[in-house]
Amino acid sequence: MLKYILLGMLNYMPMTGYALKRQLDGSTAYFWHAYHSQIYTTLRKLEEQGLLESELEDGEDHLNRRVYTITETGKAALRGWLDKPLTDLAPAKEPLLVRLFFSGQRDKAAVLDELRLQRTLREQKLALFQQMKTMYDDNPPSEKHAPGEIDLARERVFWMATLRMGEMTMAMYVAWLDETIEKIEGLEG
Amino acid sequence: MLKYILLGMLNYMPMTGYALKRQLDGSTAYFWHAYHSQIYTTLRKLEEQGLLESELEDGEDHLNRRVYTITETGKAALRGWLDKPLTDLAPAKEPLLVRLFFSGQRDKAAVLDELRLQRTLREQKLALFQQMKTMYDDNPPSEKHAPGEIDLARERVFWMATLRMGEMTMAMYVAWLDETIEKIEGLEG
């Protein structure tokens, strides 16, 4: 999956591995997280496969900045992947729910502490998403796009949809935690 | 993580790998999915580590049924894990959002088809969760539990909370899809 995220990002513009890491942390990390170690190795692999090309940027500073550019083959691979729709649900992986499922024999106070901490974390994320949405709304890309160029106004609709999902997910999670905390508080012991 | 799911399940009663697979598919799979191949290999590993013991059940039928039982060491490992609370958010992995993020240059109709299919799938899951909740509610475990035994009524509160999460997640997802589909329908091209 990371493969296509990298191709997708480099389809907007050439970038270094480091820039990609920062870019991902500020956008796709909310629905697909990756470590820098995996990013660098995947970039090398994609270059070997001919989907990317790289150049050591020898500017004034002599930092070893390797800039990756997507190739035509890479663009085709990205398009090919996007053209094959998802036909099933992604298998869920929710550590907190695993823990809660088996928490019947745990100390009630400990469970509540854990849930309340999670509530705080989710609420922080919720605030972050709301802030990001506002930032986006305040900076609309008013430029008209040239033919052949990427239509940023259109892209924004899709990016905003993922942000909105983040917002809704966190709000739902907080609501569920409130409900669950209340139910567990009602238990004896 | 699967390690603790298996320990958690076997903490209720001894079971075969096959039974565990079915058990998981009917409960924890909604927040932690696993293939049978991984279940069998993990069970072997846990036995090597002394957290489980197994016996070939030589009953009337000569099916090679290997029944796993949790050891005291296994119970301690499970408790130890449950006692260490989660202090962070699980990194998200949402393939649909990855695809949507990079779908700005895709054919509008193709994107809508994909989202509508996902809507159907989530709605089916939603109906399933609601049905499961009703089933649970109709069959309350009224037996009093003996001291030292597992309090099923209490367990149920935790199990129901995970079911409720499944329900809320799917409802939220459907609502988000409706919203998103509408926005994309409004785009030109």
Add this chain to the structure above:
DNA sequence: TATCGCATGTAACGAGTTACATGATTTT
């Protein structure tokens, strides 16, 4: 007799995580 459900496993691969490792530049 053919297929379905029960029952168990291995092998190869790919994805993802954690830890280790280095060195330059910029800011405090």
Add this chain to the structure above:
DNA sequence: AAAATCATGTAACTCGTTACATGCGATA
């Protein structure tokens, strides 16, 4: 002078996925 940020990578490991493989018993 120290700390933070920029910048890139490797190695070992664990986890997860896909495919392959087998055989019994019950049902259709």
